[in-house]
Amino acid sequence: xxxxxxxxxxxxxxxxxxxxxxxxxxxxxxxxxxxxxxxxxxxxxxxxxxxxxxxxxxxxxxxxxxxxxxxxxxxxxxxxxxxxxxxxxxxxxxxxxxxxxxxxxxxxxxxxxxxxxxxxxxxxxxxxxxxxxxxxxxxxxxxxxxxxxxxxxxxxxxxxxxxxxxxxxxxxxxxxxxxxxxxxxxxxxxxxxxxxxxxxxxxxxxxxxxxxxxxxxxxxxxxxxxxxxxxxxxxxxxx
Amino acid sequence: xxxxxxxxxxxxxxxxxxxxxxxxxxxxxxxxxxxxxxxxxxxxxxxxxxxxxxxxxxxxxxxxxxxxxxxxxxxxxxxxxxxxxxxxxxxxxxxxxxxxxxxxxxxxxxxxxxxxxxxxxxxxxxxxxxxxxxxxxxxxxxxxxxxxxxxxxxxxxxxxxxxxxxxxxxxxxxxxxxxxxxxxxxxxxxxxxxxxxxxxxxxxxxxxxxxxxxxxxxxxxxxxxxxxxxxxxxxxxxx
Amino acid sequence: xxxxxxxxxxxxxxxxxxxxxxxxxxxxxxxxxxxxxxxxxxxxxxxxxxxxxxxxxxxxxxxxxxxxxxxxxxxxxxxxxxxxxxxxxxxxxxxxxxxxxxxxxxxxxxxxxxxxxxxxxxxxxxxxxxxxxxxxxxxxxxxxxxxxxxxxxxxxxxxxxxxxxxxxxxxxxxxxxxxxxxxxxxxxxxxxxxxxxxxxxxxxxxxxxxxxxxxxxxxxxxxxxxxxxxxxxxxxxxx
Amino acid sequence: xxxxxxxxxxxxxxxxxxxxxxxxxxxxxxxxxxxxxxxxxxxxxxxxxxxxxxxxxxxxxxxxxxxxxxxxxxxxxxxxxxxxxxxxxxxxxxxxxxxxxxxxxxxxxxxxxxxxxxxxxxxxxxxxxxxxxxxxxxxxxxxxxxxxxxxxxxxxxxxxxxxxxxxxxxxxxxxxxxxxxxxxxxxxxxxxxxxxxxxxxxxxxxxxxxxxxxxxxxxxxxxxxxxxxxxxxxxxxxx
Numbered sequence: 001x002x003x004x005x006x007x008x009x010x011x012x013x014x015x016x017x018x019x020x021x022x023x024x025x026x027x028x029x030x031x032x033x034x035x036x037x038x039x040x041x042x043x044x045x046x047x048x049x050x051x052x053x054x055x056x057x058x059x060x061x062x063x064x065x066x067x068x069x070x071x072x073x074x075x076x077x078x079x080x081x082x083x084x085x086x087x088x089x090x091x092x093x094x095x096x097x098x099x100x101x102x103x104x105x106x107x108x109x110x111x112x113x114x115x116x117x118x119x120x121x122x123x124x125x126x127x128x129x130x131x132x133x134x135x136x137x138x139x140x141x142x143x144x145x146x147x148x149x150x151x152x153x154x155x156x157x158x159x160x161x162x163x164x165x166x167x168x169x170x171x172x173x174x175x176x177x178x179x180x181x182x183x184x185x186x187x188x189x190x191x192x193x194x195x196x197x198x199x200x201x202x203x204x205x206x207x208x209x210x211x212x213x214x215x216x217x218x219x220x221x222x223x224x225x226x227x228x229x230x231x232x233x234x235x236x237x238x239x
Numbered sequence: 240x241x242x243x244x245x246x247x248x249x250x251x252x253x254x255x256x257x258x259x260x261x262x263x264x265x266x267x268x269x270x271x272x273x274x275x276x277x278x279x280x281x282x283x284x285x286x287x288x289x290x291x292x293x294x295x296x297x298x299x300x301x302x303x304x305x306x307x308x309x310x311x312x313x314x315x316x317x318x319x320x321x322x323x324x325x326x327x328x329x330x331x332x333x334x335x336x337x338x339x340x341x342x343x344x345x346x347x348x349x350x351x352x353x354x355x356x357x358x359x360x361x362x363x364x365x366x367x368x369x370x371x372x373x374x375x376x377x378x379x380x381x382x383x384x385x386x387x388x389x390x391x392x393x394x395x396x397x398x399x400x401x402x403x404x405x406x407x408x409x410x411x412x413x414x415x416x417x418x419x420x421x422x423x424x425x426x427x428x429x430x431x432x433x434x435x436x437x438x439x440x441x442x443x444x445x446x447x448x449x450x451x452x453x454x455x456x457x458x459x460x461x462x463x464x465x466x467x468x469x470x471x472x473x474x475x476x477x478x
Numbered sequence: 479x480x481x482x483x484x485x486x487x488x489x490x491x492x493x494x495x496x497x498x499x500x501x502x503x504x505x506x507x508x509x510x511x512x513x514x515x516x517x518x519x520x521x522x523x524x525x526x527x528x529x530x531x532x533x534x535x536x537x538x539x540x541x542x543x544x545x546x547x548x549x550x551x552x553x554x555x556x557x558x559x560x561x562x563x564x565x566x567x568x569x570x571x572x573x574x575x576x577x578x579x580x581x582x583x584x585x586x587x588x589x590x591x592x593x594x595x596x597x598x599x600x601x602x603x604x605x606x607x608x609x610x611x612x613x614x615x616x617x618x619x620x621x622x623x624x625x626x627x628x629x630x631x632x633x634x635x636x637x638x639x640x641x642x643x644x645x646x647x648x649x650x651x652x653x654x655x656x657x658x659x660x661x662x663x664x665x666x667x668x669x670x671x672x673x674x675x676x677x678x679x680x681x682x683x684x685x686x687x688x689x690x691x692x693x694x695x696x697x698x699x700x701x702x703x704x705x706x707x708x709x710x711x712x713x714x715x716x717x
Numbered sequence: 718x719x720x721x722x723x724x725x726x727x728x729x730x731x732x733x734x735x736x737x738x739x740x741x742x743x744x745x746x747x748x749x750x751x752x753x754x755x756x757x758x759x760x761x762x763x764x765x766x767x768x769x770x771x772x773x774x775x776x777x778x779x780x781x782x783x784x785x786x787x788x789x790x791x792x793x794x795x796x797x798x799x800x801x802x803x804x805x806x807x808x809x810x811x812x813x814x815x816x817x818x819x820x821x822x823x824x825x826x827x828x829x830x831x832x833x834x835x836x837x838x839x840x841x842x843x844x845x846x847x848x849x850x851x852x853x854x855x856x857x858x859x860x861x862x863x864x865x866x867x868x869x870x871x872x873x874x875x876x877x878x879x880x881x882x883x884x885x886x887x888x889x890x891x892x893x894x895x896x897x898x899x900x901x902x903x904x905x906x907x908x909x910x911x912x913x914x915x916x917x918x919x920x921x922x923x924x925x926x927x928x929x930x931x932x933x934x935x936x937x938x939x940x941x942x943x944x945x946x947x948x949x950x951x952x953x954x955x956x
Binding site: 564592597632641653662708709713 | 803807820826827828829830831833834835836837839869871875877878880890892900901902903945946947948949950951952
């Protein structure tokens with residue numbers, strides 16, 4: 001079983017009429033719903049409203065893959081909690097930041113960059129191209145995924161060179177974005193995925209769901225340590 | 240002219256007899272000395288003893304490339320100063336962390352990893368292999384550089400996938416390290432270079448000096464911004 | 479001085495009315511013209527019509543950077559000539575394949591892939607986004623270059639993972655392409671650049687010219703060898 | 718079931734006394750033996766002695782992962798057979814070249830480089846360091862694998878920038894090599910692995926076997942096509 005925690009700040013869905021209608025129980029619940037259909041997944045959710053953001057040492061130690069959705073509340077996540085997430089990623093926990101989580105505390109701490117990009121909320125059409133077909137995360141996908149409306153995210157995107165670029169987004173207003181990216185940080189695997197604005201039904205799209213499901217299986221730890229050490233090693237030269 | 244600031248914590252050279260003898264004016268002075276022989280370089284130094292570590296906004300804004308040597312004093316660098324360095328790297332300032340600066344605040348903040356490695360102070364012989372000859376940083380170097388004694392640094396090295404690996408170190412005790420690495424973070428170029436333990440005369444080696452001189456020219460900004468922005472962009476589709 | 483050879487198959491410009499009007503002396507001449515305005519460049523041209531395609535051992539040995547434009551005549555380049563080009567790239571000659579040269583013999587031999595992509599000659603508008611601003615090849619460019627009409631080239635693009643992605647093209651019909659790519663092969667630097675269909679005035683665009691000029695300076699050899707060797711090395715262990 | 722073909726030139730083991738003793742039925746048989754212990758593997762072997770090198774269209778089309786061992790007989794593999802292997806890799810077949818296969822026809826065709834390195838047959842001790850622990854190929858391995866004797870392979874190694882470096886070899890005579898490398902070429906995954914000289918019992922080492930077993934599972938196709946196409950695509954802009 002792969003143990004997943006879906007974290008969502010859960011702010012827009014309590015305030016804006018359109019988000020409420022689209023995601024009445026929050027984006028985290030919509031994501032948990034489709035993940036729960038997979039036999040090898042066990043899913044919990046957590047939000048800003050929970051004590052310690054729902055991300056205690058116990059919860060993170062019991063999480064194989066953490067999915068993150070944040071936007072308006074990036075600053076409301078205490079530094080200590082963000083650093084705890086980062087530490088668990090270093091130890092091997094998979095991490096999947098979605099959409100505006102490019103500017104979240106844990107993702108920017110893990111990247112060492114600002115995560116800047118240009119943006120526009122005009123409901124552009126997005127065509128999300130699969131750049132690499134021979135990858136577990138893009139398995140069984142068509143050549144591209146079409147999203148009738150998405151927030152426009154545009155290059156230049158202030159990120160380190162990705163280990164792999166799996167998707168590039170085309171926006172009808174004339175922009176592009178490296179939209180699906182993998183990284184490793186110590187033992188942890190990271191997959192950033194751009195789609196999922198709170199005012200559009202992106203997480204109900206079957207292919208978007210397939211990407212996230214594939215990414216969970218890919219990001220599950222190969223190895224999980226208690227702590228990253230800086231060991232002093234003995235002299236062993238006896239060759 | 241390329242404006243260089245050589246920063247050194249300047250701790251060991253005031254305490255340990257051997258370091259005092261090797262680097263009587265500090266490692267920063269030894270590095271500044273050979274940099275000053277280049278016609279297109281202008282060099283200043285700064286240490287932990289200076290106010291604000293000698294790294295005020297004014298100094299960093301006037302620095303094209305910052306060279307960093309830290310070890311015992313990583314924690315003595317205030318977070319605010321480290322974040323200021325990181326911000327200037329994002330804006331385009333070149334950054335060259337040396338030796339034990341793999342665990343310094345600015346480098347680990349820029350990497351998003353712990354920078355862990357195994358180590359041993361047994362004065363191993365190191366042979367530093369040039370992995371990529373067709374690079375400005377390795378220009379005019381022999382196949383390898385031999386250092387009679389260095390601190391052993393060993394894999395696994397907890398760093399993100401480098402953009403380029405230019406050197407791999409071979410240690411007589413049986414260890415290897417990816418020893419010369421390039422990264423980009425937003426507009427800033429970074430070159431990590433492993434040699435330079437405080438008890439060995441590494442920075443007097445002519446080829447080590449050549450690497451650092453080459454690296455300064457490579458790391459000088461292609462572009463320097465005041466600030467990284469997240470611009471809201473207008474609808475422009477008129478194609 | 480950087481010695482440049484601009485190679486062009488020179489077929490379309492002798493057959494199609496529109497190409498004749500746009501490039502009366504061939505695409506190679508148009509490219510040579512703007513390169514010749516640079517003080518540190520010396521430029522020669524060569525085409526399929528020349529003996530040995532104009533790419534004798536002498537010419538290649540005297541070339542720092544080879545620019546290549548091919549399309550209809552890929553198969554007319556003898557294997558032996560293509561292999562000669564590949565060998566000189568291995569030895570350190572820079573190589574800049576343009577537009578449909580993604581499927582040329584030397585480029586696919588150097589990549590080890592097919593170079594496949596989807597395409598459409600409908601004169602789409604292209605907006606060419608600069609992905610990495612801190613690179614010698616993108617120096618002094620705006621955020622993007624707009625080309626009123628280009629041939630559409632679309633992902634998936636069958637190429638190895640690039641060392642660097644500098645441009646991504648956005649096409650008005652809904653496609654994207656990784657459009658400016660760097661690679662190294664032994665001592666040689668390679669820059670693939672997508673724009674430049676024979677029926678459009680792309681090579682008269684000042685920013686496109688700037689990219690090619692920058693790329694020539696970047697691709698000039700750091701080192702040039704006579705031959706790549708597989709040396710048997712002696713036992714040297716005396717540490 | 719993952720269908721594996723183990724290809725070996727099968728020359729040394731029929732000529733040299735020491736190889737005969739170590740691998741009486743050939744290196745291919747020794748490799749097939751430990752692969753056959755895995756429940757999800759089905760294994761066939763092929764050699765230079767077989768018609769069409771045992772690598773007919775039918776065999777390759779029925780192969781998920783091809784393991785390759787070649788050295789003295791690189792030139793005896795017909796270009797047509799090597800190109801056939803390359804084509805099947807493009808279509809998705811996994812490819813695992815071992816040891817001196819760095820200079821084999823299919824590997825150098827897939828890389829676009831010469832695959833040069835320095836070498837010495839002095840039976841150096843090799844310590845093979847695991848550089849990345851969070852990878853399916855290094856799963857369940859110790860920090861390093863020790864081989865009492867191996868042929869020395871040394872940098873500079875004339876290969877394209879690897880997608881991933883999983884192992885670095887340390888040789889007792891003072892050399893290092895990037896020893897375990899992944900690449901993608903179109904739909905095919907490639908893992909080059911350095912150990913395995915014909916005069917040493919490397920393929921009986923349990924950890925070396927584990928690497929090869931892990932690599933087979935990693936290299937099995939995510940997708941397999943009949944042919945790589947260059948499709949002309951229609952105008953679809955209706956956004």
